[in-house]
Amino acid sequence: MARLASYLRAGxxxxxxxxxxxxxxxxxxxxxxxxxxxxLEKGKGEKCVEDTAFMRRNHMELLKHHRNETLRQGxxxxxxxxxxxxxxxxxxxxxxxASSKEDFCVACHSYAGAKPDCWxxxxxxxxxxxxxxxxxxxxxPLMPSSGGRx
Amino acid sequence: MSDSxxxxxxxxxxxxxxxxxxxxxxxxxxVLFFGVAQSRAPEEGAxxxxxxxxxxxxTKCGDGCSDCVTxxxxxxxxxxxxxxxxxxxxxxxxxxxxxTGYVQSLPMLCQHCENAPCVDVCPTGxxxxxxxxxxxxxxxxxxxxxxxxxxCPYKARSFVHEPLTDQNPEVPRGKGCVESCTFCVQRVxxxxxxACVEACDTKGHKAMLFGxxxxxxxxxxxxxxxxxxxxxRADLALHTGVRYQGx
Numbered sequence: 001m002a003r004l005a006s007y008l009r010a011g012x013x014x015x016x017x018x019x020x021x022x023x024x025x026x027x028x029x030x031x032x033x034x035x036x037x038x039x040l041e042k043g044k045g046e047k048c049v050e051d052t053a054f055m056r057r058n059h060m061e062l063l064k065h066h067r068n069e070t071l072r073q074g075x076x077x078x079x080x081x082x083x084x085x086x087x088x089x090x091x092x093x094x095x096x097x098a099s100s101k102e103d104f105c106v107a108c109h110s111y112a113g114a115k116p117d118c119w120x121x122x123x124x125x126x127x128x129x130x131x132x133x134x135x136x137x138x139x140x141p142l143m144p145s146s147g148g149r150x
Numbered sequence: 151m152s153d154s155x156x157x158x159x160x161x162x163x164x165x166x167x168x169x170x171x172x173x174x175x176x177x178x179x180x181v182l183f184f185g186v187a188q189s190r191a192p193e194e195g196a197x198x199x200x201x202x203x204x205x206x207x208x209t210k211c212g213d214g215c216s217d218c219v220t221x222x223x224x225x226x227x228x229x230x231x232x233x234x235x236x237x238x239x240x241x242x243x244x245x246x247x248x249x250t251g252y253v254q255s256l257p258m259l260c261q262h263c264e265n266a267p268c269v270d271v272c273p274t275g276x277x278x279x280x281x282x283x284x285x286x287x288x289x290x291x292x293x294x295x296x297x298x299x300x301x302c303p304y305k306a307r308s309f310v311h312e313p314l315t316d317q318n319p320e321v322p323r324g325k326g327c328v329e330s331c332t333f334c335v336q337r338v339x340x341x342x343x344x345a346c347v348e349a350c351d352t353k354g355h356k357a358m359l360f361g362x363x364x365x366x367x368x369x370x371x372x373x374x375x376x377x378x379x380x381x382x383r384a385d386l387a388l389h390t391g392v393r394y395q396g397x
Binding site: 067068069071072075076086120122123125126127129 | 282
């Protein structure tokens, strides 16, 4: 019996200890739930090509679709192109979308714990050929636009 | 020439004549209008009505000149180093006739084969040919196995061994993928010539002609029609998009 009583006492002590620990830990859980959303720099354009909430969830699908069309079929529209994203969202400070933790892509991806490898290959800064320029159909020196003068 | 060969040639001539008539549309008496390729809008994809190709005249290619190589490196963000682990999309090759000692210099690049062996062997479908004949690597699905490098008879492909930074935004490249000449697809899609061809023209050699092989009016088609040219390793029947003169 004495042994049982000592077990019970030990159990009680353990329960109290656990309770206290839980109480102490509680505020830190609350803090985790309250981590602030990343503060994103405003893009250079007037508004995004799609609704912000839609982009938050689906930008990766749009990019994936566009990359396949561009690479495999040679369709070079600019609405959902990564280059266009970079041009608009490159940071005013670093000139890039992924070189510091505050830059547009990285800020959100690090918050969400996502590690896409886009930047292993793709440039994080806008290039000299703007997509806005590219959007205008070019008159090609390779491909004469009128057959009459041939 | 044997009789059977002759009759084959006759057949071929006849076929070409007929197809020329079909391809052209009679506009008026004695006026034939061939469909001329238009510059395409961004939403229009690459079309099989075109086939990009190149004709390299080695007699015009400057001995010791490597402007095409430099232009390619600048356009595509290559270092220009020529070590065993460095990417080379175009390189100057000197060939020597051992009997006569005659040396020629020519640029060697991806030949953009119609029956590309690199596309055949790729286990993931990353190595691919666009509708207009440009052979590319889809780095999104390239696993870096390098089968294509072994399959290519022209040694045209390179593997990226080290992480890269500051790529040209139009030419994404990265570690772990195979790559090769793209005919500067980003320039061709906006209607420009590949960087190497432009550099050769600027230098005044004009040894490289680039254009649509399916357009009978294009400069390259006319040149191909009016003079002799060869494929390198024609025995493999890969029907390359790049042809050479003077070798």
